[in-house]
Amino acid sequence: MSLGGQLxxxxxxxxRRVWRVRELVGSVRAHIEREFSDTWVEGEISNFRxxxxxxxxxxxxxxxxxxxxxxxxxxxxxxxxxxxxxMQVVVRGRVTIYEDRGQLQISAEYLExxxxxxxxxxxxxxxxxxxxEGLFAAARKMPLPTLPxxxxxxxxxxxxxxRDILHxxxxxxxxxxxxxxPAQVQGEAAAGEVSAGIRYFNKEDNVDxxxxxxxxxxxxxLAAFNDEALARTAAASEIPLxxxxxxxxxxxILDFVADLRAPTPSAAAELVIxxxxxxxxxxxxxHHRLEKGMRYHLLIARQNLTEMAQHGAxxxxxxxxxxxxxxxxxxxxxxxxxxxxxLEAQRRRYEKLSAAVRHYDVRRILNGVRKDLEAxxxxxxxxxxxxxxxxxxxxxQATGQLEALSPLAILDRGYALVFDASGELLKDxxxxxxxxxxxxxxxxxxxxxxxxxxxxx
Numbered sequence: 252m253s254l255g256g257q258l259x260x261x262x263x264x265x266x267r268r269v270w271r272v273r274e275l276v277g278s279v280r281a282h283i284e285r286e287f288s289d290t291w292v293e294g295e296i297s298n299f300r301x302x303x304x305x306x307x308x309x310x311x312x313x314x315x316x317x318x319x320x321x322x323x324x325x326x327x328x329x330x331x332x333x334x335x336x337x338m339q340v341v342v343r344g345r346v347t348i349y350e351d352r353g354q355l356q357i358s359a360e361y362l363e364x365x366x367x368x369x370x371x372x373x374x375x376x377x378x379x380x381x382x383x384e385g386l387f388a389a390a391r392k393m394p395l396p397t398l399p400x401x402x403x404x405x406x407x408x409x410x411x412x413x414r415d416i417l418h419x420x421x422x423x424x425x426x427x428x429x430x431x432x433p434a435q436v437q438g439e440a441a442a443g444e445v446s447a448g449i450r451y452f453n454k455e456d457n458v459d460x461x462x463x464x465x466x467x468x469x470x471x472x473l474a475a476f477n478d479e480a481l482a483r484t485a486a487a488s489e490i491p492l493x494x495x496x497x498x499x500x501x502x503x504i505l506d507f508v509a510d511l512r513a514p515t516p517s518a519a520a521e522l523v524i525x526x527x528x529x530x531x532x533x534x535x536x537x538h539h540r541l542e543k544g545m546r547y548h549l550l551i552a553r554q555n556l557t558e559m560a561q562h563g564a565x566x567x568x569x570x571x572x573x574x575x576x577x578x579x580x581x582x583x584x585x586x587x588x589x590x591x592x593x594l595e596a597q598r599r600r601y602e603k604l605s606a607a608v609r610h611y612d613v614r615r616i617l618n619g620v621r622k623d624l625e626a627x628x629x630x631x632x633x634x635x636x637x638x639x640x641x642x643x644x645x646x647x648q649a650t651g652q653l654e655a656l657s658p659l660a661i662l663d664r665g666y667a668l669v670f671d672a673s674g675e676l677l678k679d680x681x682x683x684x685x686x687x688x689x690x691x692x693x694x695x696x697x698x699x700x701x702x703x704x705x706x707x708x
Contacts, residue, residue, distance in 0.1 A: 280347055280348040280350065283348060284345060287346035292342050293339070293340070293365065294311030294312055294339075294340070295312055295337060295338070296334055296335065296339075296340055297309065297317075297336055298336070299336050305323075305324030306322065307321065307327045307334065308320070308321050311357070318355065319349070319355070319357075320342060320357045321356060321357075322344075322360075322362060323358070326359065326360050326361070331474070334362065339364065340365055341365055343359070343360055344359040344361070386482065386507075387508065393491045395460055395510070396459045396491065399427070399459035399523065399524065400427075401457060401458040402420070402428070402523060403431075403458035404429060404431045405448035405452075407433065407436045407465075408431065410466060411466050412495065413431070413516075415516050415517040415520070416462065416520040418517075423524060432447075432451055432452065435475075436475065437475060442475040442478035442481045446478075448461075448463075449485060452490055459490070459491075460492075462495055462519050462520075462523060463476075463494055463496065464516040465495070465496045465516070466516065467498035473497055473501060476494075476496050476503035477503050477504045477505075478504070481505060482504045482505060485505055485508045492509045492510050493513050493522065493523060494511070494513065495515065495516040495518065498514070499514035669689055671683055671687065671689055672687060672689070685702050685703055686701065689701075
């Protein structure tokens with residue numbers, strides 16, 4: 252209440268808070284992420300885009316709304332199928348806000364198609380793509396060898412499929428040689444290990460046919476044989492390849508790429524090698540037919556020969572052949588005598604040369620050359636010694652003359668060389684003053700002295 256008894260009414264407006272845009276978006280984002288941290292949402296894919304970084308960007312929509320979605324590379328690489336526009340999917344992820352645009356989006360961690368399973372869609376997509384490239388074409392498939400010497404098997408050493416194959420091969424052809432490349436046939440590493448086995452046999456080139464074997468299982472168990480890298484490795488194989496994966500009703504991408512698909516591993520063993528008994532029976536039949544045919548042709552030839560022998564032309568031909576044979580014998584005799592004469596002449600020439608060589612004593616000539624060389628070496632050594640003596644005498648004479656002319660030679664006769672403090676040779680007493688230091692060089696050593704007085708010369 253104010254003075255004078257009047258009431259004082261004051262209004263204080265509420266304090267307002269002003270947000271920065273990023274602060275507000277961040278706050279809303281934190282709230283939304285807490286409320287929708289694990290959310291399932293269903294919709295149709297549109298605007299799908301696979302970035303070079305490996306991230307997937309798309310929009311989920313229904314009749315009335317749409318929601319942006321992103322699946323980062325770490326989750327996208329686990330997908331067994333490729334998302335496409337128009338595909339109905341179910342997404343599990345975390346709802347958030349992309350702060351740079353203030354846009355609501357879902358960060359997908361799991362994605363599955365609605366209706367058909369992910370594995371089936373991935374299978375159909377890969378099958379269509381490889382078929383379009385011609386990897387399933389019959390023209391590129393190689394025939395199997397009739398009776399291979401060595402068989403390469405890519406499978407797990409513990410698999411029942413391997414035991415089935417070994418049993419069939421032992422029963423039908425016990426002499427077959429086997430090379431087994433151990434590989435996992437189920438799990439994430441299976442496709443890589445099976446591919447490594449196919450590449451190994453192609454690199455070593457040590458088998459005639461390759462069998463990739465695995466027993467039956469669920470679609471998930473056989474998923475490794477629907478791998479694109481494995482399919483391309485099998486297609487690039489230069490050795491015929493048999494796919495023996497699963498049961499008769501199971502189909503994988505490897506079945507379409509392989510040169511031959513076997514319903515079961517046991518059937519692959521029966522296909523890759525024919526029965527030894529069957530081959531022996533076929534050989535017997537061929538041998539009988541060949542023998543029968545040869546007897547018939549010999550009979551016909553004998554009849555023709557008999558008819559020709561009774562013909563006059565045959566007698567004239569035989570006479571001509573005999574005359575030619577006689578001429579050939581005569582030519583052979585002449586050739587034989589000529590060769591003998593040539594060898595005799597060579598023998599006489601060799602004996603003549605041998606006699607000449609025996610009279611030519613090489614050791615005597617070498618002995619004379621050696622003596623001459625030793626005499627010349629001795630003479631050369633004497634001349635060298637004389638030359639060295641003369642040079643040594645001249646060197647000694649020159650050394651004596653040089654020492655006689657040396658200024659140091661007079662020191663041995665008691666003389667000395669005197670130098671001032673700067674090292675200059677003193678020739679006059681006037682060059683120094685009393686109190687200065689001088690140095691005297693004698694024959695053996697030096698002396699230092701101080702000048703006390705001087706006498707002019």
